[in-house]
Amino acid sequence: MGNFMEWLDRRFPATQVWNDHMAKYWTPKNFNFWYYFGVLSIVILVLQIVTGIFLTMHYKPDVTLAFASVEYIMRDVPWGWLIRYLHAIGASAFFVVIYLHMFRGLIYGSSREPRELVWLIGCVIYVALMAESFMGYLLPWGNMSYWGAQVIISLFDVIPYVGPALSEWIRGDFVVSDATLNRFFAFHVIAVPLILCVLVFLHIVALHKVGSLNPDGIEIKENKDKGGIPLDGIAFHPYYTVKDTVGVVVFFIIYLGVVFYWPEGGGVLLEKDNFTPANSLQTPPDIVPLWYFTPFYSILRASTADFLVVLGSLTAIAAIATPFIKTKRSNKIAAFVGYGVIAICLFIFDAKWWGVVMMAMAIVVMFLLPWLDKSPVKSIRYRSLPFKIAVTIFVLAFISLGYLGMHPVSALSTIQAQTCTVLYFAFFALMPFYTTWGKTKPVPERLT
Amino acid sequence: MKLSNSIKALLVALPILAVAPNTFAAGAESLVLDSVHIDSRDTESLQRGAELFVTYCLSCHSAQYMRYERLANDLDISLEKLSQEMMFTTDKPGDLMIAAMPEEDAKEWFGVAPPDLTLVSRLRKNDWLYTYLRGFYLDEASPNGWNNSVFENAAMPHALYELQGSQTLVGHIEHGVEGAGDAQAEPQQGQKLVGDAIFELQKAGTLSPTEFDTAMRDLVNFLSYLAEPAQLQRRAIGPWVMGWLVILFVVSYLLKKEYWRDVH
Numbered sequence A: 001m002g003n004f005m006e007w008l009d010r011r012f013p014a015t016q017v018w019n020d021h022m023a024k025y026w027t028p029k030n031f032n033f034w035y036y037f038g039v040l041s042i043v044i045l046v047l048q049i050v051t052g053i054f055l056t057m058h059y060k061p062d063v064t065l066a067f068a069s070v071e072y073i074m075r076d077v078p079w080g081w082l083i084r085y086l087h088a089i090g091a092s093a094f095f096v097v098i099y100l101h102m103f104r105g106l107i108y109g110s111s112r113e114p115r116e117l118v119w120l121i122g123c124v125i126y127v128a129l130m131a132e133s134f135m136g137y138l139l140p141w142g143n144m145s146y147w148g149a150q151v152i153i154s155l156f157d158v159i160p161y162v163g164p165a166l167s168e169w170i171r172g173d174f175v176v177s178d179a180t181l182n183r184f185f186a187f188h189v190i191a192v193p194l195i196l197c198v199l200v201f202l203h204i205v206a207l208h209k210v211g212s213l214n215p216d217g218i219e220i221k222e223n224k225d226k227g228g229i230p231l232d233g234i235a236f237h238p239y240y241t242v243k244d245t246v247g248v249v250v251f252f253i254i255y256l257g258v259v260f261y262w263p264e265g266g267g268v269l270l271e272k273d274n275f276t277p278a279n280s281l282q283t284p285p286d287i288v289p290l291w292y293f294t295p296f297y298s299i300l301r302a303s304t305a306d307f308l309v310v311l312g313s314l315t316a317i318a319a320i321a322t323p324f325i326k327t328k329r330s331n332k333i334a335a336f337v338g339y340g341v342i343a344i345c346l347f348i349f350d351a352k353w354w355g356v357v358m359m360a361m362a363i364v365v366m367f368l369l370p371w372l373d374k375s376p377v378k379s380i381r382y383r384s385l386p387f388k389i390a391v392t393i394f395v396l397a398f399i400s401l402g403y404l405g406m407h408p409v410s411a412l413s414t415i416q417a418q419t420c421t422v423l424y425f426a427f428f429a430l431m432p433f434y435t436t437w438g439k440t441k442p443v444p445e446r447l448t
Numbered sequence B: 001m002k003l004s005n006s007i008k009a010l011l012v013a014l015p016i017l018a019v020a021p022n023t024f025a026a027g028a029e030s031l032v033l034d035s036v037h038i039d040s041r042d043t044e045s046l047q048r049g050a051e052l053f054v055t056y057c058l059s060c061h062s063a064q065y066m067r068y069e070r071l072a073n074d075l076d077i078s079l080e081k082l083s084q085e086m087m088f089t090t091d092k093p094g095d096l097m098i099a100a101m102p103e104e105d106a107k108e109w110f111g112v113a114p115p116d117l118t119l120v121s122r123l124r125k126n127d128w129l130y131t132y133l134r135g136f137y138l139d140e141a142s143p144n145g146w147n148n149s150v151f152e153n154a155a156m157p158h159a160l161y162e163l164q165g166s167q168t169l170v171g172h173i174e175h176g177v178e179g180a181g182d183a184q185a186e187p188q189q190g191q192k193l194v195g196d197a198i199f200e201l202q203k204a205g206t207l208s209p210t211e212f213d214t215a216m217r218d219l220v221n222f223l224s225y226l227a228e229p230a231q232l233q234r235r236a237i238g239p240w241v242m243g244w245l246v247i248l249f250v251v252s253y254l255l256k257k258e259y260w261r262d263v264h
């Protein structure tokens, strides 16, 4: 064994990589609950790929065969039902884990200098993951698959000039059809998973360059012993490998609990209208995207003509008010022009266009987080009260948007969704301000 | 402190705001359904349901994703019984359960082709099925002489007429929905409540009303099995998987504690 490693190490940096990234990769010793979700994301990615390969062996990407092939997997393929449930429920589990992982970044300031790239790559992963599951959801060719894809792809229609041509290009046809199913299959089983794997690799490389932050939000590299090892650092392996194993087992208890005892998840994980084949003549009573898209779907539906009038008037007032704010002249002009343009656009473009724009913006703003957060401290443990209030409101608004997006609209729920949409964007837009308000607590020298 | 109070108020208010519209919406349109308590471990009930299904439903409806053989294996039905009493359209147990009636004929006769029933329990849910199957009543205005209390103007005739007999719709009980002219407080003697519809038996069938309800419970139990045969395996394997995971948890937890003893 020793000889073999010597032979190998002269040709390949096996021991070096192992040490740099596992055995001598120094990790803060105080990781808590929130730090399991990165490892769990990798576990689920692998699980999705492995179960996906087995599904692909029996699945048929053809509109006349797809639905029946999934039922064939559920009934006639040995253990097919388990593989299929693992995969379909794994997609939801993936998003649960990813949302918690992103939330950690928000509350501990992990996205900030010097980890901006880790955060940005993460945001791209999130977008790729949304594309992956959106396309995967068409594959079983159920009625909700079909109508969901129909509705979402036609959103591109609102883009001026190129919209209709673009959505036709995505579908490969005038409506969602066999051509769409085939290309979504190609993207879902190889293109996007490949991109995801590369992105995850880059995410880890970027992370290991700077090292993990921790719940105290301070850098362990600032306190090293004589040998250059951080005083508050412990080796990733074995300490965190054994600790993460516990987390992975707990995750599997919950995940397999759902797979074995509650696979439909009350109609949220497997939607009932997807138990009937796609039918272009029969629209489901309410077209609902999967739960992890519903916050954005709510934002899309929140855009009504009335809402735009309110927003337009507010931004117009903001534009008029800028000359009276105490700041540099150039700032005033920039703000005036900025608000003015937005106000004019709010009156020019229609609600459907704004719905799509707001939905896209809701994701784009996530990318900006590292630069919007101006707090002198990183961790929520030492932050001032206004930030804590803002995060609380944001989480409630996001969950409410998700909830509202799962149900048909009513007059009241539209106003609620609009309120939550405003809160959602205000969280980001006002962040440079409220993160500097209030008194932060003193940050400790060493981990607590 | 005032601010933290307002956070609490918000914490309470937002989710309530989000839930409110649904409680309103639900009352307005949803059907009143009877709930049915089925049990996939009750093999005898599943067997009775399967017999009802092949006898009364398979003539029009298919279960095109299901094989006879699977059914016999899962429900402890002997292959003899299967081929003699349950397979009418084929003699190969490995075949899929396809309806006796060709789809085009059915379409011509009923106006709509009878939909495939393999997954109907996952699509419509069991309470709906239980209420639907008990909700057929005589209606002269309808082309086939029957109507249904949860599926208005369904093209399906009362397939279980022989068992249930025939009933007429007397009215609906009040449940807050705007003026059903026929609203009455509750069913009288000799009348039967199905969902929110009140029926009166005109001609008795071979089963008593309670026997018929039990038979429909068996049939729904079977339809639920039919939609997901794997549920039998899920429930059989589930405890072992969970038990094994719990052991794994204890072991991994102890291992972690051991390794972390020197971390302070």
Ligand code: HEM
Binding pocket: A045, A048, A049, A050, A051, A052, A053, A055, A056, A059, A070, A084, A087, A088, A090, A091, A094, A129, A132, A133, A134, A136, A137, A138, A139, A140, A188, A189, A190, A193, A196
């Ligand atoms: C990386 C993350 C992945 C996510 C989030 C994901 C998500 C999904 C979703 C939501 C569905 C529809 C589920 C259903 O209703 O059955 C699906 C189906 C499918 N996926 Fe994936 N998937 C992933 C990776 C993969 C990979 C890598 C492969 C193949 C190598 C694959 C192959 C398939 C196949 C063949 C189906 C259709 C079968 C079925 O619907 O059960 N998936 N996927």
